[in-house]
Structure formats: structure tokens, C-alpha cells
Amino acid sequence: MNSLSPPPQYVTRDGDALRDRDTVLSIWHGNLGQEDRIAAKYEWFYLGCPYGRPVLQLLQYTPDATDIGTACAGQRRMLWQGKEIRAGVLVDLTVVPAHRSLGPALILQQGLIQAGRQQLDLLYGFPNPKAAAVFKRIGYERFADIVRHAHVLRHTGYLRSRIPSWLAYPLGALADLVFAAKDRLKRALGPRLDYAWSGRADAAMDALWRDSEKGSGLLAIRDSAHCKWRFDDSPLVRTRYLLLTAPGDAGMQAWFATQVEGNTLHVRDFWSNAGCGRMSEPHLLALSCAAREAGHTSVSVEIASDSSRIDCWKRCGYVERSRRPVFGRWSREEKPDPQTMDLFLTSADEDE
Template sequence: MNAMPTAPQYLVEAGLPARDRDTVLGLWRGNLGQDARMTAKYEWFYLRCPHGEPLMQLLLDVPGQAHVGTASAGRRRLEWRGRELRAGVLVDLAVLPQHRSLGPALMLQQGLIAAAGEALDVLYGFPNPKAAPVFKRLGYAQPAQLVRYARVLRHAGYLRERVPRWLAPAAGWLADRVVACRDAWTRLRSPHLRSAWADQADARIDAVWSGSPKGDDVIAIRDVGHLRWRFDESPLATTRYLLVKRAHDRALQAWFAVQRIDGTLHVRDFWSVDGTDGMAAMHVGELVHAARKAGCSAVSVEMCASDAQRRGWHALHFVERSRRPVFLRWSSPQDAAASAPLFLTSADEDE
């Protein structure tokens, strides 16, 4: 006698951001950050993205006939050798506590992979290192890492854990003066530049992007339209731009999109007329000068980049602090872009 087939415990269904807003927000509640923040993120990231609606998957508990999990891939535009690539950044995996096991999470990710096979050229993400075995099991490769570099500007707090506490203020003051003099001397010897703050991206950024070399890297398109959505319209953080210009004609040479948090200036994105050939040390020097002038205690930046791109940062004494894996899964593994080097920053995440 043949046994009756067992009904599936879960099914994965394609979601629609506009239709399934309340369902997804309900699944996020208590699982992904503050409710008000996540609601604001949904309106911006899911409903107003200029690159198209995110791919969304919903996990249905068949016996209970209720959705118990969700995962998405936000749309991004990448470029390789002048060819635009359709990309998706993995975001917002949430499963209700009573259904948290490897199976449901895998099913949601497999649903995204199936949807991306038709809609996208590549999926990428920055998962917790502990999740690496799961992503490799799903066919993702780990070709690179997102590395965080930092530069201390005010040393008293940094030295407090390394010298006797009574000595830290004086030693910090002395270190600040020495380092500031060294930076000033380097800046004096560099070509004459001027920098200014701006609260929004403007059309000059497009000229820097279109005129810069892109090399052989797979890179996110950094035009003004993307920056306005990614930073200026985001309800999650306040971003400002440091615009670096030549002194004699005020032509824009480089820009940095930054967020100040607890005294540290976090560089979320950047680009220059030198493109993938690297951010010049003199441009990084203007960033350091502006951060010190604004009273920041440190500057931090995350990037997945070539040696050439990191050279200007190293010249201004940025040192590695941490790193995270980057995982990619190409819809067509034979795509020539799949073997190209990557250029990514923390702006290429979801928030």
C-alpha cells in the first residue's frame, strides 16, 4: 500500500512591494530594527527606488495558511566595460521566531535565486561571516571582501586604552599637533585645491562620473540620479557631500558622501576624475583637512577595491580595522563579467 504524499510545511511565493506592504512590515516588526525606521525604509527603498521594485519572496506556512518569513533583493545598476548590469543586493531576511531554522531561510534565498535568474544578471550581499557556508551551498562565490579603513584625528580617546589614563590627554594633544603639522605640510606640497560642503548631489557629479576611467572593474553606477535616491531621499540618515575642486577654475575633481556619527566621519561613497585608477592622495588629504576642521575625531571608509584605488588612502595613513565577505551569484556563470575585479563601497548595501 502506497503512503499518501506529505503536504509541504512551507511554500515560497513571489511578493509585490505595493500589494504586500502590510504583510512584510508585520514580519519585520520586532525582528528588524525599530518599527518607525523600518516603515520609513519600506516607503523609500521598496516603493520609490528609481531602478525598479525589489525582488521579494514570502514564506507561507502551509498548515497555518499565514506568511512567516520574507527576503528581498534591492535593484542596483552596475557597469562593466560600458555594459550595464542588472544587480540585486540581498536585504531584509526575516523569519518569525517559531519558524527559524535553516530550511525556511534556505527556501527564501532559493526563491530569490530563481527570480533573479530571469530578472537580474547578478545577486550580491554582505552576510554575517557565520553564514558563509550557507551561501556557498547556494552557489554563491566569495571573490572579495569589504574592508574598513580608519584614520584617527584626535588621539586622546584612542590613547586612553594604551597609556596611563593621566597621560592620555597630554599625549593625545601632542600627537594631534604632530599629525596635523604633517598633514598640513603634505597638503601644502600638493596642487592647490578647494573643498566645500553640499547638502545634496548636483549635476557636476555626473560630469565627474561620465569623464572618469572605469577600467575593467565591475562597479556601481554613481550618477547624480542614483545618489539623490540613495542618500538625499533616504529617511534613515543625513548625508552631506564634500566637493573637492581645483582652485583656479573650480572644476569638480572628487566627491565624498559622508555621515557623521558620534564624532566619526563615515565615508559612505566616493568617486573622482581618476575613476578606477584610484582616489588621489591629494583628494583624500582634502577630506582629512575638512574632517579635522569640522572637529571630527576620526575618519572611516569601507571599500572593496584594487591596490590602485587604496593607494591614496594609505598615503594619508588610513589603516585596516576590519573586513567582511562579499558574496556574488551570477545568473550566467559564463558571463565574462563574473571574473572581473570588484569596486564596492558601503553605499552598495541597502542603507
């Protein structure tokens, strides 16, 4: 007599962001942060996304029919070869502690891949570097690294970690004066750009996006709707925009979406009339001057791209500080080579 195979201990099921809200939040509780914060994120990211509800998978422990894990791909509008595609960013993979091992997590990830294949052209994510081997194992390709670059504006704190304090203060003050004067001189000799801070996305972003070159690579659509939902509607952190214009010109030249952490100004996203995710030296000089005037000690930015988009930042004093992998998986039959894909991602292409 043939014996029957035992039923699997874990199975995935398609979730619904509205129907399964309480279930997902109960799995998140104690695993993804404070209760009020995760509830606010759910309302914004899962229920408020204007691009559609996320692809949601739940993991069930079959012996007692209990949901014990969740994973999601949040909808994103992206361009590939000049055409809009359906993309999903991988977020919030969570398994309750009693079942937290590689097996359940892999089953959950594989369920999300299957669901994403039916609804999306692309799944992509920013896993912890330690999880890179797992992502490769389940069929994701390493697209690139997202690299954090930082530019020091006030040097005393930086120097104190390397030389005695009594020497760091005068040298730091002198360095501040020299670099600030250098930036002002470059701005005076180059194309003049005016800048202003704004607490909300500006409608002029739409004309800038429409009229700028997008190229044929992989990048998110960066219009005012993108900024409004991704930043203005987010309950998690406040965003301010630095808007750049030319004197006497009503059109926007560039914008930076920024957030403050401590004394550092983090650039979360940006776009300019240079197009294709590029910034010119006048754009970055205006950013440095505005950040310096606002009292920040440094500016940072995260970019996943080729060197052609990074070189200008480096010329303006940005130095690499850290990097994380970006993995992706195409659902379409024709899969581009990551080496020639020409992607452009920033930290705005993550979930928060």
C-alpha cells in the same frame, strides 16, 4: 498502493512591493527595528527606488497558509565590462521566531535565487561572516571582503586606551599638532584643492562621472541620481557631501558622501577624476583637513577592491579595522572568475 508524499511545509511565492506592503511590515515588526523606522525604510527602499521595484519573495507556512518570512533583492544600476547590468543587493532576510531555523531560511533564499535569475544579471550581498557557509551551500561565490579602514585625527582618546590618562592628554595634543601640520604642508606643496560641504547631491557629479575612467570591472553607477536616491532621499540618516574643486576650475575633482556617528566621519561612498574608484593623495588630504576642521576625531571608509585602490588610503594613514565577506551569484552563463573580476564596492552598495 503507493502513498502520496505529504505537501511541503514551506513554499515561496513572488511578492509585490506595493500589494504586500502590510504583510512584509508585519513580518518585519519586532525583527528589523522600530515600527516607524521600518515603515520609512520600506517607503524609500522598496517603493521609491527609481531603478525598479525589488525582487521580493515571501515564505508561506502551508498548514495555515500564513506568510512567515520575507527576502528581497533591491535593484541597483551597475557596470560590468563597460555595459550596464541589472543587479540586486540581498537585504532583509527575515523569518518570524516560531519558524526561525535553517530549513525555512534556505527555502526562502533559494526562492529568491530562482526569482532573481529571471529578472537580474547578478545577486550580491554582505552576509554576517557566520553565514558564509550557508551562502556557499546555496550556490553563492565569495567575491571579496569589504574592509573597513580608519584614520585617527585626534589621538587623545586613542592613546587613553593604551597609556595612563595623564600622559595621553599631552601626547595626544602633540600628535594632533604634528599630523595636522604635516597634512597642511603636503597640501601646500602639492596640487591645491578647495573643498566645501553640501547637504544635497550636486549636478556636477554627472560631468565627473561621465568624463572619468570606469574600467571594465564591476561597480555601481555613481552619478547624481545614484546619490540623490541612495543618500538624499533616505529617511534613515543624514548625509553630507564633501565636494572638491581646483582653484579657478569650475569642474568637480572629487566627492565624498559622509555620515556622522559619534565623533567619527564615515565615508559611505566616493568618486574622483582619478577614475575606477581611485583616490589621489591630494583628495584624501583635503578629506582629512575638512574632517579635522569639522571636529571629528577619526575618518573611516569601507571598500571591497584590490590593493591598487586601497594603497593610497594606507599611505595617508588609514589602517584596517575589520572585514566582512561579499558574496555574489551571476545569472548569466558566462561567469567571471572572482579572482580577476576587479570589483569596486563601498558601503553605499548595501541597503542603508
